[in-house]
Amino acid sequence: MQTAPEDPFRMPxxxxxxxxxxxxxxxxxxxxxxxxxxxxxxxxxxPSGAPRALVFMSHGAGEHCGRYDELAQxxxxxxxxxxxxxxxxxxxxxxxxxxxxDFHVFVRDVLQHVDAMQRDHPGLxxxxxxHSMGGAIxxxxxxxxxxxxxxxxxxxPLVVANPDSVTxxxxxxxxxxxxxLPNMSLGRIDSSVLSRNKTEVDIYNxxxxxxxxxxxxxxxxxxxxAVSRVERALPRLTLPFLLLQxxxxxxxxxxxxxxxxxxxxxxxxxxxxYEGAYHILHKELPEVTGSVFREINSWVSxxxxxxGTGCPP
Numbered sequence: 001m002q003t004a005p006e007d008p009f010r011m012p013x014x015x016x017x018x019x020x021x022x023x024x025x026x027x028x029x030x031x032x033x034x035x036x037x038x039x040x041x042x043x044x045x046x047p048s049g050a051p052r053a054l055v056f057m058s059h060g061a062g063e064h065c066g067r068y069d070e071l072a073q074x075x076x077x078x079x080x081x082x083x084x085x086x087x088x089x090x091x092x093x094x095x096x097x098x099x100x101x102d103f104h105v106f107v108r109d110v111l112q113h114v115d116a117m118q119r120d121h122p123g124l125x126x127x128x129x130x131h132s133m134g135g136a137i138x139x140x141x142x143x144x145x146x147x148x149x150x151x152x153x154x155x156x157p158l159v160v161a162n163p164d165s166v167t168x169x170x171x172x173x174x175x176x177x178x179x180x181l182p183n184m185s186l187g188r189i190d191s192s193v194l195s196r197n198k199t200e201v202d203i204y205n206x207x208x209x210x211x212x213x214x215x216x217x218x219x220x221x222x223x224x225x226a227v228s229r230v231e232r233a234l235p236r237l238t239l240p241f242l243l244l245q246x247x248x249x250x251x252x253x254x255x256x257x258x259x260x261x262x263x264x265x266x267x268x269x270x271x272x273x274y275e276g277a278y279h280i281l282h283k284e285l286p287e288v289t290g291s292v293f294r295e296i297n298s299w300v301s302x303x304x305x306x307x308g309t310g311c312p313p
Contacts, residue, residue, distance in 0.1 A: 044082070054083065067207070074296070075129075097211045103136075106137045128142060194251075194279050196277070196285050197289075231263075241266055245273050251279045
């Protein structure tokens, strides 16, 4: 039986679809291809009318952007277009789980996504929202493009590593191990320190897209690199920002929040500390999470009104 000649112009993705780690063809999902040719799964939350502003949402280590649906829906209610992707090595994006060649890859991919969205929506102000590792990514993204972003919301950002997990000896040991055993696990994230809300911890533990393989030595080194880069970048921050931090956060030390407030050159900067709260403030005890949503809603509403005044219709 004769077969039709193969079309040389057919895209290779059609011949052999690229699959997510969960074996879903990327051609069936919103995605972008980064500078390394890796496929990143994307999410978009769009308002019913024309958007007033854009918000890029950056998730934390080991998780994925789908965990930010409630926050995104709240921002959509303000008339904003929210977009996100799973960082390389996370969720439904390609890459070895929780491995990145250099932390700047995360920043580079965010800027690529931001540029694509701004081409589609010229003239709109753009904001960043980041949690934990995503907070560090957001800070470095803002510092790389001074004056580009209209504001930033940070929830428990990675600015200062927890002193219990980072000592000079441990840093030295990790650097040595990175040379000989880069894929060795340093241990899993203890989910009990993420939130005091047991229901939210159970949801996290049951989420099939959350990575539970443990932090590898090579990824730990990149997180340490990120902390030193963030510290150097803080004086370059001039954009308005809202910073929310739990006092009992055992993953991202609350000292980082005070360092950020002290070092950033921004004139418009707000810090709110939640006494006794853990790491994931947007999934904490109801009174904390309710306050977090109200703070973000109010802050973003005011800043989008200001940012939008100079923008073309």
